[in-house]
Amino acid sequence: MNDDTYKETRADLSKTLDEQTKFLDQTNLTLAGGALGLSLTFMHDFVTKPADPGLLSAGWASLLASIVLTLASVHTSQIAINKYIRNLDNAADKGFTVKSLEFLNGRWVNLSAAITAYLNVLSSLTLIAGIALVALFAYNNLQSPKEHAVEKQIPSPGEIIKRGAVPIAPIVPAQPPAAPAQENQSQEGTKK
Numbered sequence: 001m002n003d004d005t006y007k008e009t010r011a012d013l014s015k016t017l018d019e020q021t022k023f024l025d026q027t028n029l030t031l032a033g034g035a036l037g038l039s040l041t042f043m044h045d046f047v048t049k050p051a052d053p054g055l056l057s058a059g060w061a062s063l064l065a066s067i068v069l070t071l072a073s074v075h076t077s078q079i080a081i082n083k084y085i086r087n088l089d090n091a092a093d094k095g096f097t098v099k100s101l102e103f104l105n106g107r108w109v110n111l112s113a114a115i116t117a118y119l120n121v122l123s124s125l126t127l128i129a130g131i132a133l134v135a136l137f138a139y140n141n142l143q144s145p146k147e148h149a150v151e152k153q154i155p156s157p158g159e160i161i162k163r164g165a166v167p168i169a170p171i172v173p174a175q176p177p178a179a180p181a182q183e184n185q186s187q188e189g190t191k192k
Contacts, residue, residue, distance in 0.1 A: 021077070021120070024120065024124070025070050025074055025120075028066055028067075028070045028123050028127050029070055029071075031127060031131070032064075032070070032127050032130065033067065035059075035130060035131050035134055036060065036063050036064070039056065039059065039060065039134045039137070039138070042138055042141075043056070046141070046142075047141050050137070050141060051137075051140045051141050051143075052136075052137055052141075055133050055134075055136055055137040055140065056134065056137040059129075059130050059131075059133030059134035059136075060130070061130075062126045062127070062129045062130030062133060063130035063131070063134070065126045065130075066123050066124075066126040066127040066130055069119050069122050069123035069126060070119075070120075072119050073116050073119035073120050073123060076112045076113075076115045076116040076119060077112075077113075077116045079112040080110050080112035080113035083112060083113075084110060084113075087110075
């Protein structure tokens, strides 16, 4: 393989890797945030007395850990890229080739790159664990809906007023008009 083919192939692979890494980070953040939101909605709308609240707490902790790990991975990735750029600039100043620069950097010389790789794996694992724990919590709470479901009750007008809302006036059925007794008698007297 000649140097031009190598450089083009390497550039294409690097671009693809960058796009995939960005996609993975965005997906982790979106899924973790969405799972947190759904679980909060589930708790608010369907559960009053949760079964296995420890599952939910562990799920939330895992989802939050996934978000924090993803953000940390983005930060360490930026540090790693800056270090590689500095190494590339130093190598260009000293007359090194691309191949010798890769040899000098080695696979794990750049500690930030190694940390980023571990953070990405941990972020994905905690995301999967968090979603699994929240799903298990939801499943356990849907198994016995009578025990854990919120009973929807219509508040009384007194409760509504206590909350500061103005109740809608009740609809009162219309009364048939009362027949005026005096008018009927006076009309009969004029007809005679």
